[in-house]
Amino acid sequence: MENSKNISWEIKVPLLTNTAILTDMLKGFGLTYIIVVLLMGFIFLLQGETEGFLQIVWMFALIVGGLMVLSALIMLIVFRNSYHIRYTLDSEGATFETLDRRVKMANRVAIGAGFLGGGQAAGAGLLARSQETISVPWKNVNQVLYNEKRGRITLRNTWRNVMIIYTGKGAYQEAANAVRGNVKEASAEKPARKGNALVKMLLTTVFVVACVAATFAVPFETELFVKILVLCFALATVWLSRLMAYPVLLGLAYMIYEILVQGFEVSTWTLVSVHTSTGFGFLSGDEWAALVLGFLGIAGLAVYCILSLTGRTSSALEGDQAGEN
Template identity: 35%
Template sequence: MEKTISWESRVGLLTNPLVLKQTALTVIGAGLIMAFLLSFIMAVTGEFSSILPLLGASVLVAAGLGLLAAFIMLVFMGNRVRVRFTVSKDGILWQTVDKRVLGTNRLAVIAGVLGGSMQTAGAGALATSREKEFVAWNEIATMETNPKHLQIVLRNSWRPVMMVVCLPENFQMVVDYATQRIHPATAEDGAPRKAVVKPIGRALLRSLAVSLTSAPVFMLNSSWIELDPFFPLLMFCFALATVWLIPFFGWVVLGAGAIVAAQVLSGGIFWFSVLDGGEQAVYVLAWAGLVWLAWFSIGALRGRFPPPLLEK
């Protein structure tokens, strides 16, 4: 029977190049997503003059998010996270065992729900879902080693899937163990390039579909029907999060969509016959969009539409 290697290690945060890179990408991505969401909403509601100031606000928010992330890593986490790694014949398991981090993740979810903050609740839910991760050997295409930081970065054919931080006494042992089990794709078959294009391309197309199906819902807020803007925005944001992050957010889309549908039904069904052709078209398209978003969310929850982060 093959041996299992298990150990605990303190993973550096702001002193770790990979963590810094991932944090920077997250902050930049958050700013771009915010800019897109606000610009999209202003465009579909005809408030084009508000787009430029909101783009500036998105830059400031992204900068603030970066400073907040650095503050949390330094003050609340002590620039370290305690993690247990287990290497076996099946793959590698990452388990966060740092009680400060576990408590912070759950507190973020509770605070976000109670405070009505989608960003806080979503970030907490995403962090909670990644406290324990397993990567099988057949999901790994290559690995990169960094002896200086005792670090091994495992990659599939297009992105890092796990960072393993070893101890001085077991670094080479883990490298040898992994080397025997990883079978990288050959450069001639073109797999890495195709694998990058497919997950990102699918996610971009789904994001476009989410935007197009959500637009008529925002356009409904007129003199003949009034919607609480919070729920269409909640539905739209979490639909994009379902596309890119984790399928679990599909439950939020279904709940927010049901509330929006109830508002549309109560506010617009009795006025449909007196609407002009353009308003009737928007009304029908809004219903079609709600149906599509519900179908997509259910499919994501059932595993039919995995986000890029979960693509093999």
């Protein structure tokens, strides 16, 4: 090694017997379960249908539990409880490279099967292959957690882990010194970050959910599926990619179309006498207030999507990749 800050090593990381990996797996599945249950509960509550909610809760609990067991079996049988990795630390950042042939072969089989079958496996395989090599620039690292006892160094930005470096006990000190030196140099050059990215994303999530909830107040019938689609893609815009804003805008346009068609439709209402008017003409004062609230929700989502697509705001993932978080 010519420079103590530039080192590279290979290691086979245990899987099922690794507390960090098991903890991350439990957090991932647990968070997925909580998000799905909250979204379904939100939709059931706004629709006034709470009877089937407990069945949904139990059904997703069984699904998530089954996926956890399947993941454990794959780690044990397919990967034989180990994962072969190469780490490289240099002046630019930390790089993680998958060396396990079984992982690479599985990714390529998924790509080929997906293209041949015309299914989604190709996309999943391409995504997995893109994760075979991951680099984290030092300028994107805001905090480092050192665990000499377990031979582990965790790189974090302002709100999450961006890479866990496994060193084993033999290479720990050398790797820790390299990380300290490189992070110190990068920290001296980068500007101070403003605010907490997690707080910002959570507040944006609350705003998005509130806007979607407002659309349920509209006194005309609109497709429930479209509202669910808008909610899911709007949340994906907040956390994953600004490109998810396009389906949101399409969904909002369809909702406006549904409202206008029903609002301008002429109909007859009979009580004591016969009244003929448009849907808007039959609305009461409270219903007009609900309609305005619904349009405010639609407008809020539309403005957020436009800000995202024009680069005025970025998703959590894009902020991580750009070093903003």
